[in-house]
Amino acid sequence: MNKIGIFYGSTTGTTEEIARKIGEKLGLAKADIHDAAKIKEELVKEYDILLLGTSTWGDGELQDDWYDGVKVLKKAGISNKYVALFGCGDSESYSDTFCGGMGALYEELKDTGCTFCGATDIEGYSFDSSESVVDGKFVGLALDDVNEDDKSDERIDQWIETLKKECSK
Numbered sequence: 001m002n003k004i005g006i007f008y009g010s011t012t013g014t015t016e017e018i019a020r021k022i023g024e025k026l027g028l029a030k031a032d033i034h035d036a037a038k039i040k041e042e043l044v045k046e047y048d049i050l051l052l053g054t055s056t057w058g059d060g061e062l063q064d065d066w067y068d069g070v071k072v073l074k075k076a077g078i079s080n081k082y083v084a085l086f087g088c089g090d091s092e093s094y095s096d097t098f099c100g101g102m103g104a105l106y107e108e109l110k111d112t113g114c115t116f117c118g119a120t121d122i123e124g125y126s127f128d129s130s131e132s133v134v135d136g137k138f139v140g141l142a143l144d145d146v147n148e149d150d151k152s153d154e155r156i157d158q159w160i161e162t163l164k165k166e167c168s169k
Contacts, residue, residue: 002048002082002167004028009036009063009101014145015055015088018152022051022086025160036069044076049167050114052105053086060100060131062108070108079113082167085140086118086159087132092147095128099142103131106139116140117166118159124151 004026008019016035023033034043036054044050050073054063062070087102106116119137125144132139141159143152 003046004032004049004051005043005047006033006051006053007036007039007069008033008053009065009069010053010055011057011063012055015053015063018086018088018143018145018156019051019053021153022053022156022160025156035065036063037065039069039072041072041076044073044078047081049082049084049163050078051084051086051163053088054101054105056087056089056094056097056099056101060094060097060103062101062104066101066105066108070105073109074112077112078109081114082117083109083114084116084118084159084163084167085132086143087138087140088143088145089127089130090146091125091127091144095126098125098127098130098132098144099138100131102138102140102142103133106132106134118163120155120159120162
């Protein structure tokens with residue numbers, strides 16, 4: 001695969017932890033894992049593949065650091081990049097907005113010309129509704145590290161295999 005950078009927005013540390021776990025599984029250096037609060041245009045331009053992670057807040061909203069982070073991504077120009085999303089949510093307490101932050105990130109970036117990869121099947125998840133479901137699939141990797149942490153490693157591994165196929169075309 002091409003050069004990969006992971007950018008995450010995390011308030012409680014869960015999404016940061018997931019970002020680091022994904023980075024380890026991909027064999028990335030710690031220097032390639034970045035907090036969205038510190039995102040810069042020059043940094044975005046270094047990577048061919050952007051893995052963007054967010055938690056979900058309130059009524060299915062994007063994690064706060066991404067509001068400015070999205071502006072930086074758009075300004076940097078990501079039309080020639082692969083973008084894969086991952087999101088954290090709580091499918092029991094917030095089953096009607098599960099991983100909605102990931103859906104919000106997708107909505108913000110879908111018209112940038114980037115190539116999205118890593119959509120995942122909704123089968124095996126328990127939730128009522130999600131803005132991150134488009135055409136019957138999650139727009140990225142949906143994780144519930146609160147109620148289904150026992151499934152996270154397997155879901156991450158499957159997602160990485162999907163990325164290896166889709167992001168090397």
